[in-house]
Amino acid sequence: MSQVNQSKIYDYVKQHGSILEEYLETLGAFGQLEEGGIIRPVYSPQWLDAQKQVAEWMNEAGLAVRTDGIGNLWGKLEGTEGGKIFASGSHLDTVKGGGKYDGGLGILSALVALRFLKEVYGQPRYSLEVVALCEEEGSRFNKTFLGSRAITGTLPVEELDENVDPAGISIRQAAIECGFDPSQLEAARRSDLDGFIELHIEQGRLLDDAKLEVGIVQAITGTRHLGVTFEGQADHAGTTPMDLRKDALVAAAHAITRIQAIPLQMGRPAVATVGKLSLEPGATNIVPALVHITVDIRHSDQAKKERLISEIELACREAAASQGVTVHIEQHQDRVPAPMTPAIINLLQETADELGITNMPMVSGAGHDSQVMVEQIPTGMIFVPSIAGRSHSRAEYTPLQEILPGVALLAQALYKLAY
Ligand SMILES: [Zn+2]
Structure with missing residues (x-):
């Protein structure tokens, strides 16, 4: 354990991590309900505003920003060498009355990780990307994982027209109204990604009960x-x-x-x-x-x-x-259960141990985009605690100091992959 906490990036995360809290507060205001909680279904005005805000932050971090045909937002930190691309992110939509950590935290942690890596180490060898996936929760169209299914090429084009929201608006129509071009669905597919890591709140109470900093997800149930x-x-x-x-x-x-x-x-x-x-x-x-x-x-x-x-x-x-x-x-x-990729599990496990971040292997009882991504891309997940296990609720909460070890782990793992 001689390497405990001997990470430049972990120190940097500790020093500058408060920016993540600012981002979280700002993002959490998009779709905020009067009674508390957030409603931010895909392609809604508040969802689009949230996406524009994240795009602005990506720009500020020096990432090359673009959206794809289904409405995933990508920010790229170009590598000096071609050949490999590693990505991290989560979903931008929320359930009705959800909290600000579910999905949003995974996007913002990835954004902060790339920003900090660039500030500390400069340009990576291989490219790194942040993705704000357009839809995961199924709270508007009764269909889930729109973003990750488009990326893995497993979203049938018929779904765009067959599925309508309660107002009768189809996925295609809603996407077009937001300025996306769903006829480019095929181009949204990413067969060039070499790895994907999603940071997410646990949404259960096991980490909080065990007083451990992160969970390394072995499989999604x-x-x-x-x-x-x-x-x-x-x-x-x-x-x-x-x-x-x-x-x-x-x-x-x-x-x-x-x-x-x-x-x-x-x-x-x-x-x-x-x-x-x-x-x-x-x-x-x-x-x-x-x-x-x-x-x-x-x-x-x-x-x-x-x-x-x-x-x-x-x-x-x-x-x-x-x-x-x-x-x-x-x-x-x-x-079917979705085991995460052993190489990514091992990377996260070893890196957590090297950084002195307390951790345990976990199973995810909730569904996540990573279960779709892992069908095509080597994928792993980092869980950070949810206080009292509360989620899909305005009571969802994780204090910054319990988020930062997970962010440091994400950043250090991406460093190992791309630098
Ligand atoms: Zn989620």
Whole structure:
């Protein structure tokens, strides 16, 4: 550990890091709601203003600024040698009532990292780029990852016209109104990137609880959504003896307690959530006939995720059988786990240790652009703490001193890659 904190860039980050706080405050004002929190859906006026602000900061940092056809904003620090390009960034859009760290912090950390690297070391050998991805959250078009899917060439052109917002405006139309040229979607693809690192708040409480400075993401969790319908029989609540009922809600209740117990027994990071429940006919004096629940199931290991799903499905069938009701299970969304690239994981791990930055390997339970990027580009993620794990909320908060170790790690990793 002789190299602990012997990094010029880490010292520089500590000395000049307050600029990141200014950036965060300024960016967080775009789309700020009266009651607190931010709403900044892609292509909205406040989103466009935010993008212009980030472009201005990129210019000030001496980066070459451009936007692509879908509306990703890029700032480039040209290398002295051609051949390789490494990028860092995150998404500019927010959920409704979101905080100022989700997405924004990853863009601004990358911007600050490039700016500081340039100020300390000058021009890199290989090019470095900051990207403000246009869209990740799906809060306007019910489609997610527009920016990263355009970059990886996995955004079908039909989606631009098929998907409309609640006002009936298509992705294409909204992009054009912002001055982008979505007919250039193909040109937004980046097959020339040699690496991508995304810094993001954890959005959970593990780092805060462990009092560690950064998490090195090993994988982004896989998700399966199930729709489960229990069908029993509506009967009179007064005249139907308990032993003669086919109560769909009791079956669902048995299933739900198992849906909690199964991942708990499997251990972290297995999770399963029943987030929606509806029942019919829904009257005080009628035995419930029909209950529909949704189940969100996540694990970062594909085999364990499949085991979790089959155990939960079995639990639903057993719960139904125990009450004499039928069950129907529908498979909805499925996303396979996305392991991050081992070379980038190792780079981040080693660099954190060299800098004396306390860290632990983590799984991301939330989805991120990095899970799309890693399909085509060597990719890794740095998590910084979220105080009390709060996110997708105006309560989202991380003090500057808990952000800067992550920024230093990002900068030093980019230094190793590009200088
Ligand atoms: Zn995010």
